[in-house]
Amino acid sequence: MLAWAAARILVVQAPLEHADAILVLSGSSRMIERTTLAAQLFREGRAPKILLTNDNQLLGWDAKEQRNLLSYQWARKILVGDGIPSDKIEVVMEPVGGTYEELEAVQHYAAKNGLHSLLIVTSAYHSRRTLWTASNLYKGVELAVGLEHPSAVPSPWFWWLRRSGWRMVAGEYVKMLYYWRRF
Numbered sequence: 001m002l003a004w005a006a007a008r009i010l011v012v013q014a015p016l017e018h019a020d021a022i023l024v025l026s027g028s029s030r031m032i033e034r035t036t037l038a039a040q041l042f043r044e045g046r047a048p049k050i051l052l053t054n055d056n057q058l059l060g061w062d063a064k065e066q067r068n069l070l071s072y073q074w075a076r077k078i079l080v081g082d083g084i085p086s087d088k089i090e091v092v093m094e095p096v097g098g099t100y101e102e103l104e105a106v107q108h109y110a111a112k113n114g115l116h117s118l119l120i121v122t123s124a125y126h127s128r129r130t131l132w133t134a135s136n137l138y139k140g141v142e143l144a145v146g147l148e149h150p151s152a153v154p155s156p157w158f159w160w161l162r163r164s165g166w167r168m169v170a171g172e173y174v175k176m177l178y179y180w181r182r183f
Contacts, residue, residue, distance in 0.1 A: 003160040007169050011124045012131055016146020019119035021090075022047040023106055025099065025130065026055035026071055030123040033150040035075050038121045039082040041148060047119055049088045050079060051109070053102045056095040099130055100183065103137050110143055117144040124149045125168045129176050136183060 024038045038050050052072040062069045062077070069077070072091050080086055094105040110118065122130045127149045134145045159165030 004157055006173075007125065007159050010126075010128045010169065010172050011149070012128045012147070013149065014131055014145065014147040016117065016119050016144065017046070019047040019117040019144070019146060020110075020115040021049050021051045021117075022119045022121060023051045023053075024075060025102055025120065025122045025126070026053050026057070026075075026096070027123060027126070030126075031059075031071060031075055032078060034121050034123065035078040036082065037148060037150050039079055039084050041119060041121065042084055042088070049090055050084060051106065051118075052076060052089065052091045053105060054091060054093050054095050055097070055102070099126070099133055100137070100179065103130075103134050107137060107141065107143065111141075116142055117146070119146045119148060121148055123168075124151065125172050129172060129179060132176075133179060133183070 022038050022041050024034050027034065041047065042050055052075050054070065054072050057071045058068045059071050059074050060068060062074075076086070076089050076091070079089055092102075092105050092109045094108075096102045096105050106118065109115070118134075120130060120134065127147055131145070131147050134147075138145060159169045
């Protein structure tokens with residue numbers, strides 16, 4: 001029960017029926033699940049465009065392009081392959097190195113482009129820190145925030161049985177402590 005509770009505490013949602021944009025947070029290990037959910041939300045009419053951020057990470061070789069692609073380029077490719085028109089996908093090009101920097105860069109982008117609401121897509125175990133960071137960063141700014149995530153992988157019941165679960169769940173507590181002390 002303790003392992004389940006430790007995982008469940010990290011998982012939150014913040015409903016937002018309609019937003020000016022869907023923001024897909026970077027995170028190469030969970031890019032497919034995040035972009036798939038963003039495409040679904042777009043098709044449901046929840047926002048007219050999708051924003052990606054540039055974490056400056058090379059993910060791997062693309063045979064068609066004959067080069068390694070950055071994570072946002074892979075995300076764009078997945079979204080277009082999932083039926084999202086290319087002109088509905090925008091990239092915040094300022095390189096970022098973490099969740100706080102991503103949300104900060106998007107705040108500047110939103111102010112510059114007249115966005116008043118964002119629907120953030122991230123992973124389940126990353127959701128509490130993301131929402132906390134956005135709420136603190138956007139305090140006093142006219143930018144409404146919602147948050148959606150795909151179902152938790154691995155399951156809150158079994159995360160502790162896998163090394164990847166420890167990286168996600170236990171690692172998230174370390175990051176939350178760092179964010180809490182720093183910001």
